[in-house]
Amino acid sequence: MTAPVITRTGDGEQAEGVRAVRAARRARGRRSTIVVAVLASLGLAIAAVSLCVGAYTIGVPRVVLALLGLGDEGDSFVVLQLRAPRLVLGILTAVAFATAGALFQSVLRNPLASPDLIGVSGGASFAAVFAILVLGWSGVAVSALAFLGALTVAAAIYLLASRGGLSGFRFVLIGIAVAFMVTAALNFLITRADVTDARVAIVWLVGSLGGARWAEIVTVAVALAVLLPLTAIVAPRLRILQLGDDSATGLGVPAARARLVLIALAVALVAVGTAAAGPIAFVAFVSAPIARRLVGTGGLSLVPSALVGVVVVTASDFVAQHALGAVQVPVGVVTGVVGAPYLLWLLGTAGRSRGGD
Amino acid sequence: MLAGFAGLLVAVVLLSLAVGSRAIAPAEVLGALFSPLEGNTDQMVVRDLRIPRTVIGLIAGAALGLAGATMQGVTRNPLADPGLLGVNAGSSLFVVAGITFFGVTTPMGFVWFAFAGAAVATIVVYAIASAGRGGATPVTLALAGAALTAALTSLITLVLITDLDTLNTYRFWAVGSLVGRGLDAAGVVVPFVAIGAVLAFASARGFNVLSLGDDLARGLGQSVRRARVTSAIAVVLLCGGATALAGPIVFVGLVVPHLARRFTGADYRWILAYSLVLGPTLLLLADIVGRLIALPGELEAGIVVAFLGAPVLIAFVRRSTVKAL
Numbered sequence: 001m002t003a004p005v006i007t008r009t010g011d012g013e014q015a016e017g018v019r020a021v022r023a024a025r026r027a028r029g030r031r032s033t034i035v036v037a038v039l040a041s042l043g044l045a046i047a048a049v050s051l052c053v054g055a056y057t058i059g060v061p062r063v064v065l066a067l068l069g070l071g072d073e074g075d076s077f078v079v080l081q082l083r084a085p086r087l088v089l090g091i092l093t094a095v096a097f098a099t100a101g102a103l104f105q106s107v108l109r110n111p112l113a114s115p116d117l118i119g120v121s122g123g124a125s126f127a128a129v130f131a132i133l134v135l136g137w138s139g140v141a142v143s144a145l146a147f148l149g150a151l152t153v154a155a156a157i158y159l160l161a162s163r164g165g166l167s168g169f170r171f172v173l174i175g176i177a178v179a180f181m182v183t184a185a186l187n188f189l190i191t192r193a194d195v196t197d198a199r200v201a202i203v204w205l206v207g208s209l210g211g212a213r214w215a216e217i218v219t220v221a222v223a224l225a226v227l228l229p230l231t232a233i234v235a236p237r238l239r240i241l242q243l244g245d246d247s248a249t250g251l252g253v254p255a256a257r258a259r260l261v262l263i264a265l266a267v268a269l270v271a272v273g274t275a276a277a278g279p280i281a282f283v284a285f286v287s288a289p290i291a292r293r294l295v296g297t298g299g300l301s302l303v304p305s306a307l308v309g310v311v312v313v314t315a316s317d318f319v320a321q322h323a324l325g326a327v328q329v330p331v332g333v334v335t336g337v338v339g340a341p342y343l344l345w346l347l348g349t350a351g352r353s354r355g356g357d
Numbered sequence: 358m359l360a361g362f363a364g365l366l367v368a369v370v371l372l373s374l375a376v377g378s379r380a381i382a383p384a385e386v387l388g389a390l391f392s393p394l395e396g397n398t399d400q401m402v403v404r405d406l407r408i409p410r411t412v413i414g415l416i417a418g419a420a421l422g423l424a425g426a427t428m429q430g431v432t433r434n435p436l437a438d439p440g441l442l443g444v445n446a447g448s449s450l451f452v453v454a455g456i457t458f459f460g461v462t463t464p465m466g467f468v469w470f471a472f473a474g475a476a477v478a479t480i481v482v483y484a485i486a487s488a489g490r491g492g493a494t495p496v497t498l499a500l501a502g503a504a505l506t507a508a509l510t511s512l513i514t515l516v517l518i519t520d521l522d523t524l525n526t527y528r529f530w531a532v533g534s535l536v537g538r539g540l541d542a543a544g545v546v547v548p549f550v551a552i553g554a555v556l557a558f559a560s561a562r563g564f565n566v567l568s569l570g571d572d573l574a575r576g577l578g579q580s581v582r583r584a585r586v587t588s589a590i591a592v593v594l595l596c597g598g599a600t601a602l603a604g605p606i607v608f609v610g611l612v613v614p615h616l617a618r619r620f621t622g623a624d625y626r627w628i629l630a631y632s633l634v635l636g637p638t639l640l641l642l643a644d645i646v647g648r649l650i651a652l653p654g655e656l657e658a659g660i661v662v663a664f665l666g667a668p669v670l671i672a673f674v675r676r677s678t679v680k681a682l
Contacts, residue, residue: 110497173496203514343505
């Protein structure tokens with residue numbers, strides 16, 4: 001789609017230009033609606049399949065009955081206690097990660113700037129593994145500590161990186177340095193632990209939906225119910241920020257503060273998601289670029305990003321549960337394996353057009 | 358100056374032989390080296406434990422220092438480091454595959470897998486670094502390395518969760534340590550590291566010209582492609598060798614060339630020479646610190662290096678505008 005050029009040579013031409021712009025906007029809006037509809041139905045289809053299929057296959061009518069609380073005992077247990085929690089947690093964390101990734105990439109203006117690569121998830125990981133291996137905790141307590149870990153480390157990175165305003169490249173590089181420090185600390189814990197505990201830790205480190213429980217899901221849902229509306233309110237400012245800091249300030253948007261608020265929201269989203277399911281690899285990284293490509297705009301498209309995340313996570317978790325037969329693969333392994341080729345492709349093409357900054 | 362650093366390295370080597378949970382007098386250290394006695398426990402500790410780990414530290418440190426300088430020279434990128442750019446993760450993945458699918462459990466066996474993994478990852482890194490006009494920016498390169506590491510880590514995890522024995526062998530290798538590797542493994546690696554070092558020094562003049570930019574380099578009759586290929590082989594041999602011996606160790610390759618540059622200026626022949634001396638000095642110092650900091654236990658050199666190196670990178674990023682480098 002090429003943007004029509006408005007020339008100022010005559011009224012007729014100008015009117016034509018305006019018409020063309022309007023038409024292009026309408027077309028883009030239509031395309032965005034279609035993309036959202038397709039992604040939503042794809043997500044629903046995957047959700048239906050993952051509720052029905054498993055070691056014990058249940059037909060769609062019986063799943064619906066079970067969801068309504070009218071199914072027999074066996075169906076209800078399998079659907080409501082085994083499959084639905086996993087699915088719902090997958091959807092919630094996917095929305096959190098994908099939204100956070102989209103925010104990070106837009107605010108830091110780098111398609112590779114993803115919270116799982118620049119130390120933010122690392123803080124959660126270290127705290128969680130510390131809770132599992134040293135404190136012997138499990139369940140919600142691990143999540144709570146992971147949440148605190150993510151916030152602490154993100155705050156540290158922010159303080160180290162900010163010197164009169166947030167600079168994108170400093171934030172990224174200091175985040176990477178912190179990530180390596182976290183890895184070393186994790187290696188320390190993992191080499192000192194019993195090998196079976198170490199296995200629990202590395203499953204957590206790659207991201208898994210296997211431990212989903214309703215109690216945790218409710219917490220995540222409440223947190224998202226607060227964070228997502230806030231994001232929706234603040235996010236439109238990003239479009240103005242993308243004009244550059246000076247223009248944004250001129251237009252009445254204090255650039256530095258807007259950026260801080262957006263990053264803080266993104267960090268909170270990552271912390272919530274990671275605390276519940278571990279840092280599911282590459283979801284934050286791939287969702288926004290895929291959504292942008294589908295919608296065909298250069299701007300931020302949060303809803304399509306979140307839906308892409310949902311499709312990626314639910315499909316990956318389905319594969320993770322059934323691909324290797326008896327072995328339950330954590331969902332993060334599948335998303336990582338899917339993400340890797342995409343990453344290489346992105347690097348190959350992104351580098352050619354522009355180095356990024 | 359270089360002689361001074363060489364003296365420092367000798368001092369660190371002697372310290373590495375003398376210091377540990379069992380402090381050994383310098384006289385006994387020298388005795389173990391020059392007039393061995395049977396049945397002397399102190400001498401046995403020096404001979405069987407401390408000499409091997411010191412030798413491993415010397416080889417791995419030199420290899421990492423040279424590898425970092427070479428990568429920085431050829432990519433013209435101040436953040437090039439085998440760990441930061443994902444070369445270590447490539448080696449790790451192949452070593453894991455070696456442990457699981459080929460039943461390898463000793464450093465001797467890790468060597469070939471580490472080389473293969475380093476080679477694959479190096480090709481990817483070079484492709485990224487040279488993409489686009491003027492190459493990737495430091496931030497893009499560092500992010501690309503982090504992303505590559507994350508992707509490879511997912512694959513590594515896939516293998517580890519299915520197999521507790523592999524996890525058990527792997528975790529002690531992946532932490533990055535100079536302990537538990539015999540001199541026989543060092544013997545296997547030394548020729549490769551030596552060839553890598555020769556190739557690195559051979560491309561040093563090329564880096565000097567490359568630092569003027571590809572076009573100018575070509576105009577001066579420099580074969581840009583040849584310098585790239587030679588240095589890529591050097592990086593594979595050096596990183597693969599170091600990783601095979603000591604596991605994935607990050608930051609030595611980053612910090613050492615920057616330290617060297619402070620004393621040498623921009624001439625890569627000197628940067629490489631200083632890196633060759635400073636690399637082992639840093640790694641052995643980290644190992645010694647690790648032995649003393651957690652008595653009676655110890656911290657692995659890989660952990661100490663990460664905690665020393667990360668603040669250096671942070672300080673570096675805070676002070677300078679990395680973009681301008």
